[in-house]
Each structure stands twice: as C-alpha cells, then as structure tokens.
Amino acid sequence: MKKILIAAGLMVVAISAFKASKIDMELNRSITIDSLGACQGISYQNGRIFLYGDREVGMIREFKMDHDSLVYLHKEYKLTLNGQDVISHPTGIAHNGVSPTFMGNSVKMNPEGTLWKTTIYCIDWKGLLKTGTLDGNLINTIDDDACIQGGRPEYVKYHNKWYVATADYGDHGNEVRLYDPEKLKTCKKSSEPGVLYKKFICTPWIQNLKWVADKGILVLIQNKIEGRQWRFTYVDLEQSVDAGKQVTLGQADGIDRADELEGFSFIGNDQKGIAVTSSRKNNVNYVTTSW
Numbered sequence: 001m002k003k004i005l006i007a008a009g010l011m012v013v014a015i016s017a018f019k020a021s022k023i024d025m026e027l028n029r030s031i032t033i034d035s036l037g038a039c040q041g042i043s044y045q046n047g048r049i050f051l052y053g054d055r056e057v058g059m060i061r062e063f064k065m066d067h068d069s070l071v072y073l074h075k076e077y078k079l080t081l082n083g084q085d086v087i088s089h090p091t092g093i094a095h096n097g098v099s100p101t102f103m104g105n106s107v108k109m110n111p112e113g114t115l116w117k118t119t120i121y122c123i124d125w126k127g128l129l130k131t132g133t134l135d136g137n138l139i140n141t142i143d144d145d146a147c148i149q150g151g152r153p154e155y156v157k158y159h160n161k162w163y164v165a166t167a168d169y170g171d172h173g174n175e176v177r178l179y180d181p182e183k184l185k186t187c188k189k190s191s192e193p194g195v196l197y198k199k200f201i202c203t204p205w206i207q208n209l210k211w212v213a214d215k216g217i218l219v220l221i222q223n224k225i226e227g228r229q230w231r232f233t234y235v236d237l238e239q240s241v242d243a244g245k246q247v248t249l250g251q252a253d254g255i256d257r258a259d260e261l262e263g264f265s266f267i268g269n270d271q272k273g274i275a276v277t278s279s280r281k282n283n284v285n286y287v288t289t290s291w
Contacts, residue, residue, distance in 0.1 A: 023234050023250030024290045027257070027275075030282035031070070036061065038278035041152075041208050041263030043093040049267065051276060051284070052093065057085040058105070062129075065267060070274070070284060079103070081134045087121060092152030092208055094164045099155065100139070100185045101125035102164055106150030118144040118151045120166075122185050139185065146190040148173045154209035155181075156218060158241055163197055165218065165237075167206040171226065174206065175199045176218070178241065201245040203233065208263040211237075212270060217249065221264045221275075224253070230261040230275070255287070 033039070037055030044050075049063040049070065058079035063070050079087035091104040100122050109115040120142040127137035144151045149170030156165045156178070163178040177199040179190060187195050205223040212219060218240075220233040232252040239247040257277070264275040264287070275285045 022291060023252055025232055025252040025255060026288045026290070027255045028286045028288055030285045032281045033061075033070070033072075033284045036283070039262055039276045039283050040090050040278070041092060042265045042274055042276050043095060044265040044267050044274075045095060045097070047268070049265075049274070050093065052090045054089045058087040058090045060090075068286070075129075076132065077128055078133050081138060086134055086138070087119075091150065092154055092166070094153035094155045094181075095125055096155040096162060099162050099181045102153045102181070102184065104144070104151045104153045104166065106152070106169070108150075116147070116150050118147045120144050120151060120153060120164075120184065120190065140187075142184060142187055142190055144190045146177060146196050148175060152206070152208045154211055154218075156209075156211045156237055157213065157216075158198070158237060165209055165211070167202060167209055167220070169204075169206055171204045174202045174204050176202045176206075176209075176220075176235075176240070176246070198241045200240045200243065202235075202240075203246065205231075207261060210264055210266070212266070214270070219264065220246075221261060223261055227260050228258055230255045230257050232264065252289075257285075 036053035039053045042051055050060050052060040060077040062073045062075040087103055087105045089105055089107050091106045094102040103121045105119045107117045109117055122140040124137040149168040151166040153164050153166045156163055164181050165178055167176045168174040178197045179195050180197050183195045206220050208221040210219040216237055218235045218237045222231040223229055224231050234250045236247045236249055259277045259279045262276050262278050266273040271289055273287045275287050277283050
C-alpha cells in the first residue's frame, strides 16, 4: 500500500509538471487602436470589451469582437469629476457584476519609483457607462496605503468568496494582496482593520492581474525588466495564499516584444485573448494560449 501511495504521489507531481510546461502563449497579430493615450489595460465583461488609458484625462473606450476583429462602438467614458481629471492613470478594473466595482490609480511620485500615490476608487459602474463621467458615480475614494508600489485591482475567488486582489509594480517587497470588497467600499484607507484579508509575496514588475475562474489561476501580467518586455506568470491562487508566497504553475516568456506590456484578458474562452501595451503603434495584440 505504501508503495502504491508513493507511486500515486509521483504521478501527481509528474502531471503538475507536465501542465506547467504546457502553458504557452503565441502572438497571432497586432493592430493599432488610437485615442487611448498610453493604453493601460483591458477589461472583458460578458462580451463587452473595455480598453482604458491615460490620454489628456483617464478614459475608457468600449469595443466588441466582430468575428476576429475588434470594433469600436463609439462609446467613451471619461474618468473625470466636475470636468477635472480624477483617475488619471487607471491601473485595473475589478468588476464581477455582483460586487462593488473598483478602479485603481497608481502614480509614481519620484524618478526612483520609491514613492507612489496609489488610490482605489469605488464607482457606480452602471452609472459611469450611462452618463460617461464619474459625476454622481464616485462612491468612495480609498487611500491604498497598504500597498508598497502601486496597485491594480482584480476580482478573485478564494475559498468560494470574492476578494479584490491587487499587486505591486516595483522591484522590491512585492505582494499580491486580497482585500475584503465590502470593507474596501466604505473605508478611507486600505490599512484599516479588516480590509486586508490575506497576502503573498510575488515577483516584480506586475502591470495587471487576470483571474481565470475555472482553473483557480491568477495570471500575473508582467514586464521582464522595468517598463519593458512581456511576461505572463500563471499562479495557483489558493496555494499561494496558503503558502504566503507565489506558487507558479507556468510562465510564458516566449513573445519577443520589447515594449511595455500593460494588460491582458481572455475573451470568451481560455484560449483567445488580447494583450495591450502603452505603445503608440501595435498596442492591441491577439494572443492564443495553449494549456
């Protein structure tokens, strides 16, 4: 019996290693989408596709897929209040359709990247899409002082409960943190008691996060070096939270691009996706993932 159990354990290890080695991402084609400023990310919501950037003000534009083409729907949403730029550098949209919607705003305050101003905004998402601005749709402004170097909110599920995950960008002390969305909605600072639920140590240069619900995987959308090159790290969320450090299932480094990867989302399934960069040209990229 002992030999059988050992053999079974070795088989599980082998299967896990095989799965990790088979995560691969291929760049199929690239297009240029204008009027976004430097594109900062993509949010896919039940067929609706939102690209967001930091033009003269922080803004969002809505698109849809028409066969294999991304089509602009002539819907633009400005992240302004009373005409003033509020979310000037949007870094992540946490939206799951049932919980409060949060957006991040991360601004580097010095050239060294040691001082950040990071704010999380709770917004009325439906209201924003209806009126086109944050006027009447800004529910709460949260000083994300529990962060280390910026934040990028994304909804994840841990032990069957929704949390807002966010992560740091810099090269030291990086963490993925899980915030309680109901407490985050009403707090003034993310360091207030009960807001931060769990956290784990992670690798540097995370630009955005993507939750793959059916696999329990959190994708760390990263640069290989500061502000340059593409990296996608696939992390087992539950194991990482439990261990206090990231448990990597696989890493896709094969897309040879020197520009600044900013965001990524699967679109409709776990194979086809779109990666966006801050470049002026070829800033929207169609990617296929093989598991």
